[in-house]
Amino acid sequence: xxDAQSHNQMREDLKGLQACLFMATPxxxxxxxxxxxxxxxxxxxxxxxxxxAMAQAVNRHRRSWLxxxxxxxxxxxxxxxxxxxxxxxxxxxxxxxxxxxAASGSLDGIVRVWDLKKASAIxxxxxxxxxxxxxxxxxGTRVAFNDEESETVVIFDVDQAVPVVxxxxxxxxxxxxxxxxxxxxxxxxxxYSRIVGGAAKEVVLKQPGIFSFSTxxxxxxxxxxxxxxxxxxxxxxxxxxxxxxxxxxxLDRKEGLTATLADDLRVSCVAVNENGSIVLVGDEDGSxxxxxxxxxxxxxxxxxxxxxxxxxxxxxxxxxAVSGSRDSTLCIWDxxxxxxxxxxxxPAIVQAVDLTPDxxxxxxxxxxxxxQVWDVNAAISHAGSDLARKDRVRCVRxxxxxxxxxxxxxxxxxx
Numbered sequence: 049x050x051d052a053q054s055h056n057q058m059r060e061d062l063k064g065l066q067a068c069l070f071m072a073t074p075x076x077x078x079x080x081x082x083x084x085x086x087x088x089x090x091x092x093x094x095x096x097x098x099x100x101a102m103a104q105a106v107n108r109h110r111r112s113w114l115x116x117x118x119x120x121x122x123x124x125x126x127x128x129x130x131x132x133x134x135x136x137x138x139x140x141x142x143x144x145x146x147x148x149x150a151a152s153g154s155l156d157g158i159v160r161v162w163d164l165k166k167a168s169a170i171x172x173x174x175x176x177x178x179x180x181x182x183x184x185x186x187x188g189t190r191v192a193f194n195d196e197e198s199e200t201v202v203i204f205d206v207d208q209a210v211p212v213v214x215x216x217x218x219x220x221x222x223x224x225x226x227x228x229x230x231x232x233x234x235x236x237x238x239x240y241s242r243i244v245g246g247a248a249k250e251v252v253l254k255q256p257g258i259f260s261f262s263t264x265x266x267x268x269x270x271x272x273x274x275x276x277x278x279x280x281x282x283x284x285x286x287x288x289x290x291x292x293x294x295x296x297x298x299l300d301r302k303e304g305l306t307a308t309l310a311d312d313l314r315v316s317c318v319a320v321n322e323n324g325s326i327v328l329v330g331d332e333d334g335s336x337x338x339x340x341x342x343x344x345x346x347x348x349x350x351x352x353x354x355x356x357x358x359x360x361x362x363x364x365x366x367x368x369a370v371s372g373s374r375d376s377t378l379c380i381w382d383x384x385x386x387x388x389x390x391x392x393x394x395p396a397i398v399q400a401v402d403l404t405p406d407x408x409x410x411x412x413x414x415x416x417x418x419x420q421v422w423d424v425n426a427a428i429s430h431a432g433s434d435l436a437r438k439d440r441v442r443c444v445r446x447x448x449x450x451x452x453x454x455x456x457x458x459x460x461x462x463x
């Protein structure tokens with residue numbers, strides 16, 4: 049008869065195995081043959097002894113499999129919660145308020161909505177995603193995306209898996225706010241809004257050149273990044289000497305006030321929090337300028353990335369932010385102290401990020417097609433550990449008839 053201690057140990061082992069299987073589900077759905085590699089790689093981080101016992105059992109039944117020699121995959125309790133895959137660049141990602149669902153759009157022509165509790169796709173639909181124009185409602189029940197082939201903005205009901213409505217627009221960027229009832233989008237000549245299902249559209253900003261915008265859920269505050277060119281600028285660019293001028297603005301729709309925050313930055317993206325108190329501006333040099341939405345003054349510059357900032361997201365209270373960069377890292381920021389709290393190495397150039405309003409769950413999309421969901425608090429607690437190394441993998445060698453893999457890195461872990 050099994051004693052109580054052994055019974056408890058077996059129960060804990062089974063819980064760990066169950067958690068590993070959950071995290072591996074997206075990979076196993078597309079390639080079941082990866083089962084031993086996925087489970088072994090995750091067990092290594094929580095129980096090397098159990099991982100070794102599993103490896104020995106697998107070796108008795110399989111001639112070859114990829115065996116990890118050090119923890120490389122997200123394990124239960126780690127910052128990485130789950131990973132999904134597209135077959136081409138991920139252009140845009142979004143996560144709903146409670147962190148239970150996420151949406152992603154890719155150059156592979158597929159828009160997917162993911163169930164983050166079951167680690168599987170709820171729906172997928174075709175869309176020609178030439179631009180990062182996708183939006184997700186706060187409750188996760190509607191997703192909007194631009195289909196370039198048909199020049200239509202489609203709003204999809206996630207639970208019913210059917211289109212709700214389509215509008216003949218060619219949108220550059222999208223937002224779906226007010227619990228999925230209001231659609232905002234930009235075109236080459238400005239920003240527009242409409243109630244979903246309504247016929248009339250409203251002009252929000254009649255300004256050309258808006259290439260990035262962020263808005264609060266109630267659509268009171270809208271931060272914009274705009275390219276402005278004079279005729280002289282355009283001439284200088286034609287002959288190879290000119291450069292665009294970038295203007296960052298903040299609109300308070302309730303008060304009807306528009307303020308210019310900056311016109312001297314090489315802006316790549318913007319983000320605003322729910323009450324408009326903080327605006328973050330990503331720069332091509334890898335820095336992030338922070339502005340007070342009240343005083344309209346620059347209050348800090350966040351430095352940590354080494355290449356262009358591609359995307360930023362802020363928690364509703366304005367105390368936490370995440371940023372993604374062409375340097376293939378995701379940074380977590382404390383906006384109370386303006387300090388970098390964690391750096392997460394990603395498998396490729398970061399194309400998109402999002403953050404739940406409570407600041408606890410982040411999502412990233414990369415140029416290699418990966419979509420990853422992160423426990424922000426776990427990432428902060430693990431900051432500085434060996435698992436957060438930034439070194440680059442240089443080569444992989446196989447031995448033991450393919451049963452083992454050794455990795456030499458230049459001082460990134462495989463994820």
